[in-house]
Amino acid sequence: MTRARTGLLAALLAAAWTSPAAADTAYSLTETLVGEWLWDNGNTSPDDDYYGDIKNRLNVSIQAEGVDLGFRVDTSTFRFLYPSWMGDETTEERAERERLYYRRHGIEPDEAGEYGHVGDYRLERAYARVRLTDDWTVTGGDFYAHLGRGLVLSLRKEDELGLDSALRGARLDGRVADRVDVLAMAGLVNVTNVEDRYNLISQDPLDLVSAGQVGVEIWSGNRVLLHAADYRPHAGGGEQTDLVAFGGALDFPELPGGLRLYAEADGLHRSFQEDRSDDGFALWADAGGAWGPVQLRLEYKEYRDFDILSTSQDALGVRWPYNRPPIADQEDQLIESEYNVRGGRLRVDYQILDWLAVYAACAGSQDLSEAEHHAVHGYAGVEATWDDGRSAARLSGGYRHAWQPALDGGFETYRTLWHVKFDLGLHLWGPLSLSAMVLHEEWERDDYGTRLEYRRGTTGLSLDWAGIGGVIGTFEYDTEQARWDHWFGSAGLQWFALDWLTIRAKVGSQRGGLKCLGGVCRQFPPFDGMRLEFVFRL
Numbered sequence: 001m002t003r004a005r006t007g008l009l010a011a012l013l014a015a016a017w018t019s020p021a022a023a024d025t026a027y028s029l030t031e032t033l034v035g036e037w038l039w040d041n042g043n044t045s046p047d048d049d050y051y052g053d054i055k056n057r058l059n060v061s062i063q064a065e066g067v068d069l070g071f072r073v074d075t076s077t078f079r080f081l082y083p084s085w086m087g088d089e090t091t092e093e094r095a096e097r098e099r100l101y102y103r104r105h106g107i108e109p110d111e112a113g114e115y116g117h118v119g120d121y122r123l124e125r126a127y128a129r130v131r132l133t134d135d136w137t138v139t140g141g142d143f144y145a146h147l148g149r150g151l152v153l154s155l156r157k158e159d160e161l162g163l164d165s166a167l168r169g170a171r172l173d174g175r176v177a178d179r180v181d182v183l184a185m186a187g188l189v190n191v192t193n194v195e196d197r198y199n200l201i202s203q204d205p206l207d208l209v210s211a212g213q214v215g216v217e218i219w220s221g222n223r224v225l226l227h228a229a230d231y232r233p234h235a236g237g238g239e240q241t242d243l244v245a246f247g248g249a250l251d252f253p254e255l256p257g258g259l260r261l262y263a264e265a266d267g268l269h270r271s272f273q274e275d276r277s278d279d280g281f282a283l284w285a286d287a288g289g290a291w292g293p294v295q296l297r298l299e300y301k302e303y304r305d306f307d308i309l310s311t312s313q314d315a316l317g318v319r320w321p322y323n324r325p326p327i328a329d330q331e332d333q334l335i336e337s338e339y340n341v342r343g344g345r346l347r348v349d350y351q352i353l354d355w356l357a358v359y360a361a362c363a364g365s366q367d368l369s370e371a372e373h374h375a376v377h378g379y380a381g382v383e384a385t386w387d388d389g390r391s392a393a394r395l396s397g398g399y400r401h402a403w404q405p406a407l408d409g410g411f412e413t414y415r416t417l418w419h420v421k422f423d424l425g426l427h428l429w430g431p432l433s434l435s436a437m438v439l440h441e442e443w444e445r446d447d448y449g450t451r452l453e454y455r456r457g458t459t460g461l462s463l464d465w466a467g468i469g470g471v472i473g474t475f476e477y478d479t480e481q482a483r484w485d486h487w488f489g490s491a492g493l494q495w496f497a498l499d500w501l502t503i504r505a506k507v508g509s510q511r512g513g514l515k516c517l518g519g520v521c522r523q524f525p526p527f528d529g530m531r532l533e534f535v536f537r538l
Helices: 002-018 091-104
Strands: 026-038 051-064 067-080 118-131 136-143 145-147 153-155 163-176 180-191 208-219 222-232 240-252 259-272 277-291 294-304 341-353 356-367 374-386 391-405 411-429 432-447 450-465 469-478 487-498 501-510 513-517 520-524 527-537
Touching: 067 091, 136 180, 145 163, 145 180, 145 208, 153 163, 153 208, 469 501
Parallel strands: none
Antiparallel strands: 026 051, 026 527, 051 067, 067 118, 118 136, 136 163, 145 153, 163 180, 180 208, 208 222, 222 240, 240 259, 259 277, 277 294, 294 341, 341 356, 356 374, 374 391, 391 411, 411 432, 432 450, 450 469, 469 487, 487 501, 501 527, 513 520
8 A cells, every 4th residue: 555655646746747847837835844742631541641743744736737736745753752850750650651652552562661653654645637628627546525415425624523534546527518517436535544633543444435426407507416325345344345325416506586495315225244234314405595684594304324434443443424414503513413313403694784694593303313312402693793894793602402201201301501602803903903702601411310510611812913923812611521620721823934934833721522513523632732833835
């Protein structure tokens, strides 16, 4: 695999070097170098404390007439770093921490008591895109893949969750008779192997994905879509031998009367060893329109056993998601069920004045799994802009209530959430601006018969000077996390030192916990340490 990646990189460089120079040829290089020193984050797990890392990400792209080339090289190096002058632990306690840290990476000491090297160095992305004609493009290498609204296939980058999945193979995009769009692709799933959450090294799942989509324009941009995807697990991927997902959609963004409609229906069939199989179904509809100052949006979802996941697991034992069904709720919500659920959302926006708008929404879901964690979520907000749009303030809040069947019949509360958020972007004068954000959450949930109550919050304040940089301070609290205290504080800066150099720094602590985006949630550890980042752009 390493030899193949090296050969692909050499081919891209050779193509760039031998291609004739042209006036419209563009080159870009972005080099991101990050150094971190992490201390005791207080999460009661001693194997993820006191270590340093150096990460490097090199992006190179070349755009010429009809040809785009690019590659990305990622390197990561980790080392246990607990100097004797830091802390008050004994030599034996420090040695035990070191042993646990390297065991976390699967490394045991040699006969001399020395530990091996921890790191990952690879060609993470490489691609060549050629425009054959005005209507046809072929891509080889790594590319993101998405069909419809993501119910059947969605491999993309999610910086907020530390996810970055792509296909390594070939892709063909084209248009026929000025009204038929064609997409065909196949490749192996290639993930970013070192993510920024726990700094563990995961191997690529290498599941084989083949997919295609045809879109036919009926009139005025309104289309009918048909798509399908076939997933074949990498050797040793478990009992599942194949998964086929298929379906179609009506994409009507320009209907009479200011209406729009998107409706998608999909099915899937899983095959397992010993001639076993099961099926899944998904339905998604999104309708709305705008009439004067009023905008209306209505969504409906029904998913039954519609999870498409990798057969292998990452370093934390979690499988990668290959599809992303819409959740019909706020994107950052912890939803009760993602793949076995029925529900919807209604949202109304009203533009009161040119500078003032309000909205209100209500979402509900019925959990179709055995857990039966049903939920309803109501929220609303107001936004004001002034100073020719250079300043804005937003205030929003809501209440989420989830319930489950009780042992003695009826229902009982499973989880509740009150949340309020305020955002401010204020232009002060000239190049100077101020940004502020305040978030507060009140949680209550059931923990195997015990009621837990806790609160979380974040307050951030930043001062920015356009073209120069800025400073930021953050204060957070979380009374749920097992930590010697529940308070977190950090400070950071960003400096545009040169046209081609940006420097960022951060020191302090930040709360961890569960972060969600579009129904996918990932656990993040608390951060306690310092970080220095250099970004070079040429």
